[in-house]
Amino acid sequence: MCRVRHLSHKRGLTAWDDNHGMDGEPAKTTNLFPGGGGMAARMRAHDWSATVLGPAEAWPAALATLVGVALQAAAPMALYWGPDLAILYNDAWGALVGGKHPGALGRPAREVFPEAWQELEPMFARVLAGEGAVEVQDQRLVLDRDGTPDEVFFTHTLNPVLGADGRAAGILNVAQETTARVRAAAGLIESEERFRSFAENSADVLWIADPAGGRLEWLSPAYERVWGDRRELVMGDLGRWASLVHPDDRARAFAAMPRLLSGETHTVEYRIVRPEDGAVRHIRDTGFPIRDAEGCLRHLGGIAQDVTEEHAREEALERRIAERTAERDRVWRNSRDLLVVVGVDGVFRAVNPACRTILGHDPAEVVGRSFQEFVWPEDDVVTRTALSYAATDDDLTAFENRYRHEDGTPRWISWHTATEGDIVYAYGRAVTAEKERAVALHEAEEALRQSQKLEAIGQLTGGVAHDFNNLLTIIRSSVEFLRRPDLAEARKARYLDAVSDTVDRAAKLTGQLLSFARRQALKAEAFDLVAVLRGVAEMLDTVTGARIRVVTELPDAPCFVRADRSQFETALVNMSVNARDAMDGEGTLTLRLACGVGKPAIRGHAPAPGPFAAVSMTDTGSGIPADVVGRIFEPFFTTKEVGKGTGLGLSQVFGFAKQSGGDVDVASAPGRGSTFTLYLPQVDAARGEELRTVEPDAADGGTGQRVLVVEDNVEVGRFATQILEDLGYETT
Template sequence: MTYSKTWQGFYELLDTVYRTGRPFAARALPIRLGDEEADRAIDLLYQPLRDGEGAVTGIFVGGYDVTEQVRSQAALRDSEDRYRTLLDSLDVGFCILEMKFDEADRAIDYRIAEANPAFARQTGADVAGLWVSEFAPDLERHWFDTYGRVALTGEPIHFENQADVFGRWFDVRALRIGEPAQAKVAVFFSDISDRKRMEEALRVLNASLEAQVAERTAERDQIWQASTDLFCVATLDGRLASLNPAWTTLLGWGEGELLGRPFLDFVHPDDVAATTAAAAGLARGEPQPNFENRYRHRDGSYRWLSWNAVPRNGRIYATVRDVTAVRAQAAALAEVEEALRQSQKMEAVGQLTGGVAHDFNNLLTIIRSSVDFLRRPELPEARKRRYLDAVSDTVDRAAKLTGQLLAFARRQALSPAVFDVGEKVRGVADMVDTVTGARVRVVVAVPDHPCFVRADLSQFETALINMAVNARDAMDGEGTLTLTLTCGTAMPPIRGHAGSQNAFAAISLADTGPGVPPDLIGRIFEPFFTTKEVGRGTGLGLSQVFGFAKQSGGDVDVTSSPGRGATFTLYLPEAPAALEADDRSAAAASVSPIGAGESVLVVEDNIEVGRFCTQILQDLGYRTTWATNAEEALERLGPDGAGFDVVFSDVVMPGMGGLALAHELRRRMPTLPVVLASGYSHVLAQDDAHGFELLHKPYSAEQLGHILRRVTRPGRPRRTA
C-alpha cells in the first residue's frame, strides 16, 4: 500500500508507540491501496506487544477500511444540510408529530418532535419538543383521532380548518412517515387567513445517522411526490439541477426536458430582465422572496409563478407557487373597481348637475321676476331700487356659487400671494366671532412667530369662514370653537393619499358639537351633500375648502368622535417670507372708476358681452375699440400699439386665447397694460394670472373702472399714435 502525503508520519508513529509503550489509534486516514486512483478511508490501530517482563518487543498494526461509512456520513450531512436549508427557507409551517396510543390503539396524545421556524411564526409559540397536553390541554378530541388515523392507516388527509388555539385559518395536509409502528405524522399547514389559499410546501427529510439514510430518503420521496407546489434546486448560473413532479403536472414539461436547461429559456420575454436581475442577486448571496415571473407551459401558454429562493452552499433552493389564478382575480378585481369608480363618477356628475340646476334656477327666477317688474313704467322708485338690489345681490350669489363649484373642482383662477397665516387667522377670528353668534365662544391659539404660506388670501378667508359656519351649525349655535395654528408640521396621509414630510401650516377648527357620524365622514366634502334641512345650506361650503386646499398644494382632513365634536384641519405648504407687501388692493381702492378719455382696445368674441362692455366703458369716460378675436386685435395694434392706452381682453376665445395674446403683447410692447377677464380658464386655474391683471366674471362696472383707472393712472408712460 501507499500513503497520502498527509500520513507520511506512519513510521514516526511506530517509533513513538515503541518508545512510549502506549497504544495509538488514527481515524479515517487517507490511504492509497495498490493502483487505485483515489484514497480510501482507513482506521489504524497501533498496539504494542510485550514480552514476559513487560518490555515492548513489537507493534501490532491493524487497519480497517471505513471508506463507505465515511462517504455515507458525508452524504448524510449534505442531505441534512439541504433539508435544513429548505426547511428554514420555506414560509410554510411544518412539524413532525410523534403519536401516543393506548392499548385500544386510540390516540391519547402527541408530541411536536420537530418544527421549522415558520411553525413558530404562524402559531406564535415555540412548542417543539412538547406534548400537546402540555400547551393545549383542552384540545378537542377529533384532533387526536385525525392524526392518529393517519399514523395507523397511512392514509394522508387534507382539510381547511379554523384553529381555535391560534385563532387563524389554516390549510392542513398530514401524512404518515415510515411504518405504523413508528407512529410519526408529518403535518404541513399554510396560514390562509387572508385568502384561504392552499400552500403546501416541500420538505426534504434526511437522516442524521447512517442507519436512517434509507428511511429519510423514503420520507423525502413521499413529500416530494405529494407536494402540489413546485420545488427546484438550481446552479448559481441558472441551470435546473433537480425538480419535483409538480413541475410536470403544472407546466407539462417532462423532467428530462428541463434538467440542465437554463430556466431563462422558459421565462416570458418581458420578464427576462427582471429575472436576470433576481438571479444576479442570488449569485451575490441575496435571497429573493416572493419574486414573480411568467413561465412557459409546454403548450406555449404562460403561468405566473411566485418564487421564494435562497442561495446556499453554491446552489439555489427555491419553492415556487402557481399564482396565475391570483393574478387573474386581481385583474378582475381591478376591472370591477374601475367600473365602480365610473359608476361613482356618473353618480357624482348627476348629483352635481342636479344641484347646479336647482340653485341656478332659483337665482334666475329672482332675476327674471325682478326684471319683469322693472319694465313696468308705473313702478314706484322705492320698489325699483328694491328690485335692482335683488338683481345685484342675486348676481353676487350666482358668482359665489360658481366660485365654490370651481373651487371644489380645483379650477378657479387663484391670485396667490405670500402672507403670514397667523396674522390672517387672528383677523378672520373677528369675522368668525360675528358669523357664529354670541353663544359660540371663539378661542384662538396662534404662535408668536410668523408663519408664511403662498395662497389666495380671499379663498383662504372664505375657507375658514365656511368651516366656522359648518361648526356653528353642527353645535346648533352654542358651544366652543377653537382655531389653532401649528407651523412646520408634516402633512399626514389623508383619505388614502400620500402625505408629505415638507413643512406645512396646519390650521385646525375644533367644535364641541355631536361629531360627524362615521357613515357620513367620507362624503362631507362632496358638492351639494348636506345634512342640513332644506334652505339652510347648499352643500358647497366644505367642497370649496377641499378644492382650495388641493389647488393650493395642500389638503383638508377631518377627525371626529361621536359626542365629542369634530376637528377640521387645513394643510397649506409653508413659503419663504414675501420680500415686500402687495399693495395693489389698497391702490385699487384709492382710485376713481371714472376714465379720462383713455383709449381701450376691447377683445371679446361674445357679441352680447362685447357690446355691453364697450357701452360700460363709454359711460365711464373711456374711448373704446372692439376686436372680436386676438388676431384682429394684433392687427389693430400694429407694431407700436396704435395709440391705445390699455388692452382689455377675454381669456377664453377661439384661436389664440387671451393669455397667449397678453404674452405676445408683453413681448412686443412691454409698457402696454393688459387686463384679462375670465369666468373660467383651466390655464389660469393651473398657473394663476401669469403676472397679468385679472378681472373675474361676473364683474361690475365699478370694478372694471377701478382696475382700468389703476393701470392707466397718471405717472405711467402714455402711448401716442
C-alpha cells in the first residue's frame, strides 16, 4: 500500500524572516519559540546547551525560522537537524508518537526510532544526499509508541532544508497518520463478506431502505421467520410492513422515521401481528444512517430483533419482584421482632411497627434520630462499639443491649446485623422475658444448691452421729465391764484392747472428717512424687488384690511437691480401693504422673496455669453414671451395699487436695471406666530436698519439768493435766 514518490524537481527550503539573516547566520533570541502551545513552552524551558544542537541563541537562522513556523502550524511538523538528525517538533507531531513524547525533543532520530530505523534511514539519507524532497504515501512502520510494538501507517513528506553552503542541513517533515483509513480499506472486502455471512445466518432481521423514496431495498432471510411474511411482498412497499404493525403501536413506530432521516440512530419497540397465525411478537428496531465517504446520507439501515421472550422474562421478573416486595412488606409490617435500618452514623433510617409493641415508641418518632437517644445509658459504649464493628465488616455481628421503653424502663434486645455500604440492617429480638427467666432460674438453682448443702450437712451429721454412737457403745460397754471387781485379767485386757481399737477408729473417722473439711493439721514436707509413687505402686498390689494388674507410667526426672506425705499416700489408697470396687476385683489399674501442667477448670472453679503435678489413676471398671458424678465427693455418699463402704474415702481425697492447694477431678462414663486426677502444686527441685526432722529425746520422767497446757475444752484440759501430773510433771 505504501507509495514513495521522489520529488526531485522541488528545491530545498531557505528560511527568511524579519529577525533572521541568511541561512547560516546566528538566530536572535527574540521570539525564538513563538506560540502558546505546550511544545513552545517546553522548548523555551529546555536546556539546549546540553544537546547536540547547542544553545538556541547560536542556532542557524533557517533552523530558528522553521522551528517558529512549526510551532504555529496546525499540521504535524518536525525538523531533523544536523548530522545526528536531532528532532524538534510541534504539539500535533508529538501526539503522533505517543509515549516517545516529550523525551524525543532534541534527541537524534536513531535513538528515538530504533525499531523503525531500518525503514526511515534510507529516506533520510536520500534527502541529505541532495536528491530532493521525498513523499511517502501510507508508509507502514512498526512503532513502540506506548510500550507495545504497533503497526501504523503514515503519509508524509521529507523536505530538505538548505544551509549556507547550499547543501541540506536538515529535514522538514510534515506527517499525517493514515492507520485508520488503511485498515478500513484493507478490511472492506473482508468486512463485506463477513456482513453477508452474518446477515444470512443472523436470527435478527437486517434491513436497508432508501431515505429518499421510503422504500425497502433489502431484507435478511430472518424476516420470513420472525414476521411470518414473504420478503417479496414487502420489498419496495412500506405499506405492507406498516400493516403488520399492531394498530396501537403504529404511531410510535412511524414517529422514529424523521429522526432517522435527520441522521440520528434511533431505537423503537413495537408489536407486530403475524399474518400466518395472528401471533403477537415484540420487535426492537434500531435504525441508523449509512453515509458515504463525504458524509452524505445514502441509505437507512437497521436491525430488528424479536424480543418477545425477553419481554416475557421481564414481565415474569416484574411479577416476582412485585410478589417479593409484597412479601417483604408483609414481613416488615407483621414481624414481632424489631427490624431497623440504621446508618453507620447511628441515625435510624427505617423502623418497623414492632417498635411500638416492643419499646412503646412510634416508628415515625424514631426515624431520623440517633440510637443514643434511646439506648440505655450503661449500654451506650457496647452499642457504639458494635455499630463501629458492623460498619467496617460485612460479616454478621451479634450483640445484646438495652433500650429505654417509652415508660422509662429498660428492655433487653438481642441484635444481629449485616452491612451493605454505609447502611446497617439489624434484626432485634426482645429477650427481656428470657433474661428475667434466667435470673429466676439462677435464683432457683442457688436455692437448690443451698438446699442440697443443708441435705449434705444433715447426711454428714447423721452419719457422724451414727458412727460415733456405735463407737461410744463399744467404749461405754467396755468401761462398764472394766468396773466389775471380779473381772478376770484376760477379759480386762480384751475390753481394754476393744476400747483402744475403738478410739483408733474414732480418731481415723475424725481425721477423715477433718480432711474433707480441710481442717486437719497437715505435716507438709517436700518430696519427690516419682520416688513415692514407685513405692506406693508396690503397696497397691496388696490393696487391690492379685486379679488386678497395676501399671505405672512415671517420668524419669524427679517431680517435687510440698504436701503431707502420709495424707497423700492415704489419698492414693482411697482412690485405689474405690477403683478396685468399681472393677469388682478384676481389671487393670494405671497410675500416671504428669509434671509441669496447668490445672483445668474443675466443677466451676477457674483454671490455674500452675505448674502442677497431676497424679491420675485410671481403672477399667463399670464407670460412674452422669447423675452420680457430681456427688461422689460428698461425705457418707456411696453407691456400695450396706457394710461395704462409709462414703468417706473420696471425701478424704477431696479435702486433702483442696487443703494442699490443689484439686481432684474425675472423668468417667458408664462402661468405660473412670480416671481420677489429683492436682498438687509443684515446687522447684531446689526446694525438694528432704527436710531433716529432729526427734526430741524421750524423757525418763516428768520430775522437775513444767508443761503449759492449752485446751478450749475444760474436761479434756483437766484430763490432760491429771495424766501429766501422774507422770511427774508440773502443769500450768
